[in-house]
Amino acid sequence: MLEAIRVSKKRNGRQVLRDVNLMLDKGEMVGVIGPNGCGKTTLVRLLCGEEEPDGGKVRFQGKDMAAWNQRERARQMAVLPQEGLPPISFTVEEVVAMGRHPHQGIWPWTVRDDHETVDRVLEQTGLTARRHRPVHLLSGGERQRVAIAKAMAQEPACLLLDEPTTFLDIAHQLSILDRIQRWRRECGLAVLVVFHDLNLAAQYCDRLLLMKEGAVVMEGTPPDVLRASWIDEVYGVKPIITNHPVSGVPQVLLQPQGEKLPFQLEVSAQPSPLKIHASTGRKSSDPVGLEPIKGFFSVTEQKHSHPVRTPAYRIEITENGRKTDAHLHKNR
Numbered sequence: 001m002l003e004a005i006r007v008s009k010k011r012n013g014r015q016v017l018r019d020v021n022l023m024l025d026k027g028e029m030v031g032v033i034g035p036n037g038c039g040k041t042t043l044v045r046l047l048c049g050e051e052e053p054d055g056g057k058v059r060f061q062g063k064d065m066a067a068w069n070q071r072e073r074a075r076q077m078a079v080l081p082q083e084g085l086p087p088i089s090f091t092v093e094e095v096v097a098m099g100r101h102p103h104q105g106i107w108p109w110t111v112r113d114d115h116e117t118v119d120r121v122l123e124q125t126g127l128t129a130r131r132h133r134p135v136h137l138l139s140g141g142e143r144q145r146v147a148i149a150k151a152m153a154q155e156p157a158c159l160l161l162d163e164p165t166t167f168l169d170i171a172h173q174l175s176i177l178d179r180i181q182r183w184r185r186e187c188g189l190a191v192l193v194v195f196h197d198l199n200l201a202a203q204y205c206d207r208l209l210l211m212k213e214g215a216v217v218m219e220g221t222p223p224d225v226l227r228a229s230w231i232d233e234v235y236g237v238k239p240i241i242t243n244h245p246v247s248g249v250p251q252v253l254l255q256p257q258g259e260k261l262p263f264q265l266e267v268s269a270q271p272s273p274l275k276i277h278a279s280t281g282r283k284s285s286d287p288v289g290l291e292p293i294k295g296f297f298s299v300t301e302q303k304h305s306h307p308v309r310t311p312a313y314r315i316e317i318t319e320n321g322r323k324t325d326a327h328l329h330k331n332r
């Protein structure tokens with residue numbers, strides 16, 4: 001449905017996007033993640049036709065983005081920019097109704113449909129009680145919900161959201177993302193979301209694009225992308241990755257830098273039945289003989305230090321009475 005082919009962009013002579021490829025299909029939710037300034041918003045602006053790439057091209061529904069007429073495109077694509085809504089004096093209902101403009105024709109019966117759509121969307125976003133309030137009297141989070149409601153009222157085939165949950169409390173983060181999730185499943189909506197919250201990205205997205213310095217460094221399912229090594233490489237922080245106990249998707253736990261666990265080993269089962277026993281061993285670069293599961297286990301007991309190089313340990317993992325050997329290195 002939406003495709004970026006080797007798009008590049010310079011700003012003030014500086015390359016801020018380099019050869020980015022992206023494919024968003026009907027019914028899919030793709031997350032774009034990466035540190036501040038890596039080019040996520042610039043990518044969204046190119047994808048929605050707000051700006052043109054210096055190199056490469058963007059295609060939407062098989063047609064070059066530059067060939068789309070603005071009104072026609074607004075019927076098919078809604079965009080929630082990072083800055084959200086300005087504090088304007090229109091009421092909540094008026095702003096949400098603006099989402100219907102691209103669909104409005106000269107026929108009076110369409111206006112009735114528009115009212116119904118606006119009422120439904122206000123209900124779905126929990127804004128019915130505030131429908132007559134001017135937007136400038138709302139909190140930042142409430143304004144964000146109005147912006148999302150306006151995009152929903154637009155009833156697009158493709159939705160681009162730049163950090164939609166930034167100002168929302170946890171209940172509204174979940175209710176808005178759940179609503180979008182249901183919408184894409186029921187109507188085949190294609191959704192691209194810029195996320196800073198990696199855990200929400202893992203919960204809701206089919207695929208993630210991890211960006212660094214204007215380029216995509218990794219793309220894949222949340223378990224492919226949300227690995228400690230990639231997060232360290234891109235954000236420069238060493239997280240603990242664990243699996244969500246219900247959904248099983250990776251979740252990123254942060255720990256204050258400088259207070260790292262003394263030892264970490266990437267293994268793969270729920271920790272509860274596992275016992276880890278550290279003992280003297282020889283150096284080995286890879287853990288061996290592990291089940292294909294993930295999680296971090298710490299070993300706090302130091303039994304042996306290699307006199308010259310990194311301390312190394314052979315450890316024994318016991319799971320339900322079954323023993324597995326692995327080698328472990330001190331986490332530097």
Ligand SMILES: Nc1ncnc2c1ncn2[C@@H]1O[C@H](COP(=O)(O)OP(=O)(O)OP(=O)(O)O)[C@@H](O)[C@H]1O
Nearest residue numbers: 011012016034035036037038039040041042043082
């Ligand atoms: N109007 C502009 N003029 C010059 N440079 C800009 C402009 N807008 C963005 N940039 C630069 O382009 C780079 C990419 O910015 P962009 O807003 O796309 O990053 P981002 O990944 O969305 O960041 P954040 O997570 O902070 O929102 C940054 O280095 C930024 O300073």
